[in-house]
Amino acid sequence: MAPSAEYRVESDGVAVITLSNPPVNALHPAVLKGLFDSLRRAHADPNVKAVVVTGSGKNFSAGFDINQFQKQSGGGGIDGNINGAICEVLEGGAKPTVAAIQGVALGGGLEVAMGCNARVGTPGCRLGLPELQLGIIPGFGGTQRLPRLVGLQQAIQMMLTSAPIGDKAGLKAGLLDAVVPQGELLAAAKRRALDIAAGVLPRLQSLQRTDRLEPYGEATAIIDFARAQAAKRARHLTHPQLCLDAIQEGVAKGGLAGLKKEGEAFAAAAALDTHKALVHIFFATRSTKKVTGVTDAGLKPRKVAAVAVLGGGLMGSGIATALALAGVKVLLKEVNQQFLDGGMSRIRANMASRVKKGRMSQAAADAAMAKVTGTLDYSGFGGVDMVIEAVIEDIGLKQRIFADLEASCAPHAILATNTSTIDIELVGAKLKPATRERVVGAHFFSPAHVMPLLEIVRTRHTSKQVLLDTLELSSAIKKTPVVVGNCTGFAVNRVFFPYTMAACLLMDSGVNPYQIDAAIAGGFGMPMGPFRLSDLVGSDIGLHVGKNFVDSFPQRVYVSGIFPALVEAKRLGEKSGAGFYKFDAKRRPSPDPAVEPFIRRSVESAGLLGKVFGGKPPKLSQQETIELLFFPVVNEGCRVIDEGIVDKPADLDVATVMAMGFPPYRGGLIFWADLVGAKHIVARLQQLAQQFAPAGLAGFFEPCEYLKAAAASGRRLSDGRAGAASKL
C-alpha cells in the first residue's frame, strides 16, 4: 500500500484524516503532503466544521520515515516548509484539529499530534520524542511544543532519554486531554473537535502556551543542569547540546524564534557522523532477523512454548529467567537437589531484582516464577520443544548429554548448546544424522536475562526450520539474534580476542594499563577499558578462553605472561577483590599498586621493550592507543566477513554494539572502520607488523586479504564480499 493520508468528511461535518503507511505509519513525504493537502481542503470546505487526525491500523505514527535519512543527505529533506505548514494549517488553520492517538505517537508523529489543538489517547498508547536516539533532534517543533505542554523539566527528560511515556503519565502531564477505550476513540476525538469548533472548549495552540513553562530563572537553571548532565553522560555527543540550544532559544525568545533555532540545530545534528551511525544501527538491528536462505525460504516458524534448561549455574539460571519472563514454560534440570535449589534461588533473585528496580510488579514476577519447574531427571523432556544445555565447557560431558537428549526428547525438539568455545559440530558428532539437523548453538551473553544479544550458531547440518524457530524464540524473549557460522569464538568472541591481546601487548611494552583503559573508555567511549573488563570477566576465565584462540589461530596471537601469574596469585578480578584493580566492599574499582610487580615481571619476560622499542617504553597518543587496540579487531572482523561467518557485515556491527559495548554512535565495528578508511587501517597495521617483527609478532598485525582488497579498490568493508563462500 502506497504511503498516503486518506481524507473523508463524515455526516457530522468532521473531516477525518488518516495517516496511512503500515506498519507504523511512518511520515513518508507522501504522507506529509497528503496530510497538509487534506488540511487545506478541509479548511476550504464550508461543510467541514472540524478536523480529526488519526493513524491507520494499530498506531498513530512512529514519526518521520527514517528510510529518508539514508536516501537523502542533510536530514532526509526536512526543511522549514513542514514547520510552517504545521503552524499554518494544523495548529492555526480555519478549523480546529484534534489528534486521535492509538498505539505509538513517536517523534514526528507526536509532533503532528502536538500541532493539533487537542489530543485524545487510548489505554496503552506510547508518546515520546526519541529523535536523540537517532543522533538528531526533534524537527517538527517538538523542542518547542513539548515543554509548553508538559513543562520544561519533564520535556527535557523525555527528549534526552528518548523514553516514551504511557497514557496515564500523558494525561497527568497534560500531553493528552483525555483517554478513552479504543472503540470510542474516533467518536470522542470528533466530539472534542466539534466542541472546540462550537466554542464549548477553548482552542489551544501549543506553540503560544506559556502556562506550563517554569519561570525564566528556574527554566534556565533546569537547562543548565541538563547541559551539565548531558556533557557528563554523553561526552562524545554534541546533538543533546544542540537540542538544548533550541529549547533554550524558545524559552528566552518565544516559540517562533525557537522553531527557527530548532531548524538550524536539526540541520547541524543531521550532518554529523553520529546521526548516520545511529540510523545505521537502527536498521541493522532490525535486519539481523532477516537471514538469507532461511527467513526467505517460505517456511513457517513453529512456536517454542516449553524449554528445558540444563544446568542452573549463572548462565543456565539467566537463560531460564529470560524464558520465564517471556511466558515460556521452563524445565530446569540439575544433577542434585542442592544444585537445583541453587539454580531456582538464582532465578528468584533475578526476578526480585527486577521488582526492586521497578521494572515489574511482584505479581508479574510471581507469575513468571510459576513458569519454572525443577527436575533431576529427563522424565519431562518428552514434552519440551527445545533444550538449552548450559553446563560446564567439557566436550565429553556435552556429548553424553546430547546422547541422553536424543533418547529423551520428542523428534521435533531443538537441541541447543550455550557453549561459547566448543565446536558445535563436535557436540553433535555422535548423534544420528537426522538428530544433527536439530542441533544449534544458542550463545547467550552473561547475564543472560539482561544482555540483549543472542548468537545463533548453525552447523553444516542445522536445518533451516530449526534456525527459523530459534530466531522466533529469540524475538519472543526480546533478544536481538545474530545467526553465525561455526568457528572458534563464533562472531563476537572471535573479533574480541585480539582486543585483549593487543591491550596486553601494549602493557608488556611498558604502557600503563590504567592509561590504556582511560584511552579506550573515556577516549573512545567503550563502557570500560580492557583491563577493567578483564577484572569483570575474571582472569581465570580469560586465560581459559584465550587458550582456544591460541590453539586455533597460533599465527596471529599474542600470549602475555600476566594472566597465568594473576591466576596463580588468585588475583581473579572483581570476584576475588583484586585483579588489575582492587575493589572495595561495594565493588568499586581503584588502581592497585600491588599489581605493579606482576606487570613488571610480565614486561621483563615479554622482552618487547628491548626488541621493539630500544629499551624505552613508547609514548602513545590516545589515538595511537585506540588504533593499536581496535585495528587488529577490525582485521579479525574482516576475516569473519570473508569466511562467511556472518550473513552480512552489518550483523557484526550489531553484535559488537550489543555484546562488546562498542559505542552505538560509532555505528559498530565495521561501520566505524569504514569511516576511518580501509586504506589508513591497512597502512597502520603494516607499519605495526614491521615494528613488531623483531619480536616475532608481525602476524598479529598483518592485514588480511579482505582488508587489503578493500583498501586497494576503495570498496567499503561494509559492502561484504560478493561471491564469498558462506558458512551460513
Ligand SMILES: C[C@H](O)CC(=O)SCCNC(=O)CCNC(=O)[C@H](O)C(C)(C)COP(=O)(O)OP(=O)(O)OC[C@H]1O[C@@H](n2cnc3c(N)ncnc32)[C@H](O)[C@@H]1OP(=O)(O)O
Ligand atoms: C522530524 C522528526 O522529529 C524526526 C523523526 O520523527 S525521526 C523518527 C522518530 N521515531 C523513532 O525513532 C521511532 C522508531 N521506531 C521504533 O522505536 C519502533 O520501530 C516502534 C516502537 C515504533 C515499533 O517497534 P516494534 O513493534 O518492535 O517494531 P519494529 O520492528 O521496530 O518496527 C516495525 C517496522 O517499522 C519500521 N519502522 C519503525 N519506525 C519507523 C520509522 N520512523 N520510519 C521508518 N520505518 C520505521 C521498522 O524499520 C520495521 O521495519 P521492518 O519490518 O521492515 O524491519
